[in-house]
Amino acid sequence: QKEVEQDPGPLSVPEGAIVSLNCTYSNSAFQYFMWYRQYSRKGPELLMYTYSSGNKEDGRFTAQVDKSSKYISLFIRDSQPSDSATYLCAMGGGSEKLVFGKGTKLTVNP
Amino acid sequence: GAVVSQHPSRVICKSGTSVKIECRSLDFQATTMFWYRQFPKQSLMLMATSNEGSKATYEQGVEKDKFLINHASLTLSTLTVTSAHPEDSSFYICSAPSGQGINQPQHFGDGTRLSIL
Numbered sequence: 318q319k320e321v322e323q324d325p326g327p328l329s330v331p332e333g334a335i336v337s338l339n340c341t342y343s344n345s346a347f348q349y350f351m352w353y354r355q356y357s358r359k360g361p362e363l364l365m366y367t368y369s370s371g372n373k374e375d376g377r378f379t380a381q382v383d384k385s386s387k388y389i390s391l392f393i394r395d396s397q398p399s400d401s402a403t404y405l406c407a408m409g410g411g412s413e414k415l416v417f418g419k420g421t422k423l424t425v426n427p
Numbered sequence: 428g429a430v431v432s433q434h435p436s437r438v439i440c441k442s443g444t445s446v447k448i449e450c451r452s453l454d455f456q457a458t459t460m461f462w463y464r465q466f467p468k469q470s471l472m473l474m475a476t477s478n479e480g481s482k483a484t485y486e487q488g489v490e491k492d493k494f495l496i497n498h499a500s501l502t503l504s505t506l507t508v509t510s511a512h513p514e515d516s517s518f519y520i521c522s523a524p525s526g527q528g529i530n531q532p533q534h535f536g537d538g539t540r541l542s543i544l
Binding site for chain 1: 470471518520522524530533536537538540
């Protein structure tokens with residue numbers, strides 16, 4: 318079993334839809350969780366960072382962490398074509414290294 | 428926010444050439460930086476951890492003589508791909524944590540696309 322599992326998609330939604338992206342993990346040592354957005358041929362951009370169970374909201378983005386189920390989610394409300402990108406979950410704990418999911422490719426159609 | 432600059436963004440060169448990639452933290456100091464490699468439609472694969480003032484720590488399977496890392500200052504790390512061959516063609520990305528200690532988010536450069544002919 319891989320440390321971090323993420324459905325690669327691709328995921329295609331109409332503009333305005335609510336998008337749900339998810340990752341599961343197996344390592345109980347993970348303490349902090351991130352979501353990155355990566356546009357084609359660019360480096361990942363940090364979207365959300367959280368280290369506790371529960372929800373964290375930032376504009377149209379909500380990150381959700383359930384440590385008991387080892388499950389994290391990113392919700393995007395009112396999705397826009399500019400949200401089309403690959404979304405990577407990442408997590409870490411006990412060291413500076415991060416473990417990344419494979420990324421989910423999202424396309425938001427106008 | 429924390430900004431990491433990576434240069435060059437694109438390199439095309441002949442087999443046998445050595446290529447140097449720079450990673451700079453522009454508005455913060457980074458005692459640690461990370462170098463990743465990313466294949467098409469794949470996630471980021473950590474190659475090595477660059478440590479300011481000491482030797483880099485390489486991940487299993489990464490040739491340290493092939494991928495030379497130097498972290499000469501608190502804002503600059505370099506990756507040199509020595510005697511590059513077509514199989515070294517890839518997207519190389521660096522990152523740096525914006526704070527000290529563990530549990531810090533990493534900020535990424537925009538990557539270097541390396542193509543070896």
